[in-house]
Amino acid sequence: xxxxxxxxxNVNGHTRKKPQSIRNGWFTEIEPSWPGQKLCLALxxxxxxxxxxxxxxxxxxxxxxxxxxxxxNVLVLDGVVQLTENDEFVYQxxxxxxxxxxxPNPKNVLIVGGGDGGVLREVCRHPCVEKITLVEIDExxxxxxxEFFGESTATSFxxxxxxxxxxxxxxxxxxxxxxxxxxxxxVIIADSSDPVGPAETLxxxxxxxxxxxxxxxxxxxxxxxxxxxxxxxxxxxxxxxCADVFDTVEYATTVVPTYxxxxxxxxxxxxxxxxxxxxxxxxxxxxxxxxxxWYNESIHSASFVLPQFLENRLESLRPQQLDEDDDDxxxxxxxxxxIS
Numbered sequence: 001x002x003x004x005x006x007x008x009x010n011v012n013g014h015t016r017k018k019p020q021s022i023r024n025g026w027f028t029e030i031e032p033s034w035p036g037q038k039l040c041l042a043l044x045x046x047x048x049x050x051x052x053x054x055x056x057x058x059x060x061x062x063x064x065x066x067x068x069x070x071x072x073n074v075l076v077l078d079g080v081v082q083l084t085e086n087d088e089f090v091y092q093x094x095x096x097x098x099x100x101x102x103x104p105n106p107k108n109v110l111i112v113g114g115g116d117g118g119v120l121r122e123v124c125r126h127p128c129v130e131k132i133t134l135v136e137i138d139e140x141x142x143x144x145x146x147e148f149f150g151e152s153t154a155t156s157f158x159x160x161x162x163x164x165x166x167x168x169x170x171x172x173x174x175x176x177x178x179x180x181x182x183x184x185x186x187v188i189i190a191d192s193s194d195p196v197g198p199a200e201t202l203x204x205x206x207x208x209x210x211x212x213x214x215x216x217x218x219x220x221x222x223x224x225x226x227x228x229x230x231x232x233x234x235x236x237x238x239x240x241x242c243a244d245v246f247d248t249v250e251y252a253t254t255v256v257p258t259y260x261x262x263x264x265x266x267x268x269x270x271x272x273x274x275x276x277x278x279x280x281x282x283x284x285x286x287x288x289x290x291x292x293x294w295y296n297e298s299i300h301s302a303s304f305v306l307p308q309f310l311e312n313r314l315e316s317l318r319p320q321q322l323d324e325d326d327d328d329x330x331x332x333x334x335x336x337x338x339i340s
Contacts, residue, residue, distance in 0.1 A: 019055050019064050030079030034230040034260045042069040058140040065148045073148050084258050085152045092118035093295040094254045099187050099222035101280035106186040112169040114191035115141030117154035124156040132162045135169045173210035184216040190223035205241045212245045218272045225265035228310050240317045242269045250277045252303040278304045
């Protein structure tokens with residue numbers, strides 16, 4: 001559904017200002033984290049007057065929504081594309097269903113960030129889920145998503161299982177763990193933006209320790225894992241950090257055309273023994289599969305196959321796991337020996 005241009009230059013009382021990232025009918029990404037390259041998207045009809053739908057600075061970040069020529073509505077935070085309606089389903093399905101399908105029965109789910117509603121939409125597709133907590137620091141992101149992405153990502157904010165909390169996620173987890181409430185999570189999905197601004201604390205080693213503490217035994221974490229072409233050292237450091245905390249750690253990858261280099265990854269980690277993140281541990285129902293555009297059982301397994309240059313750096317960092325086919329070594333101490 002095409003959004004009409006805002007009347008009198010206002011959206012929900014906010015004055016629409018022309019962003020620096022838009023010139024001559026084109027949006028150009030502003031982000032120093034991947035120097036030497038920028039994503040450019042044409043506005044619909046090359047019209048800045050009709051296609052800039054929202055532009056405002058919240059308490060935490062600059063928020064821009066525009067209608068693009070080929071990718072539908074586009075959400076931009078601090079000059080960086082977060083999603084387009086054309087390809088958002090790839091990221092949302094992968095960051096959600098990789099951990100959800102790696103858990104046998106996820107009932108209590110925590111979403112960190114995810115104010116656009118895409119991860120929430122995917123989690124809600126699982127009838128086994130009884131409780132969903134979404135911690136988004138910036139309430140304006142949710143309001144904007146409901147207004148301009150109400151028929152794509154922001155479709156499940158009225159789900160009765162949902163509790164929305166507007167707080168820094170690192171502070172929320174610290175408080176949650178200190179409360180000793182016994183309310184732990186089966187799956188935690190950290191749908192964070194890049195490690196700058198309000199998302200910076202979500203890449204701190206302490207945050208992964210807090211997520212580990214907040215998990216039930218057998219629980220799974222999945223976090224946005226950056227692009228291996230532009231942030232390889234960061235990926236290596238986060239995997240190494242998780243390996244010190246969790247019992248199993250993996251890096252998965254997928255393709256999203258409007259993300260840097262067309263690639264983005266996911267850090268997955270499990271708490272407990274015998275967790276195999278590389279394969280779904282329960283059957284994907286026909287009902288669930290019929291709702292998905294990207295994720296399936298084969299893509300789940302294939303996403304963990306990495307290019308050799310990255311595998312070379314990550315292989316030694318992963319916690320040692322028994323080969324799933326070596327049942328005869330399961331109780332043998334020799335199977336756990338590593339000779340270097």
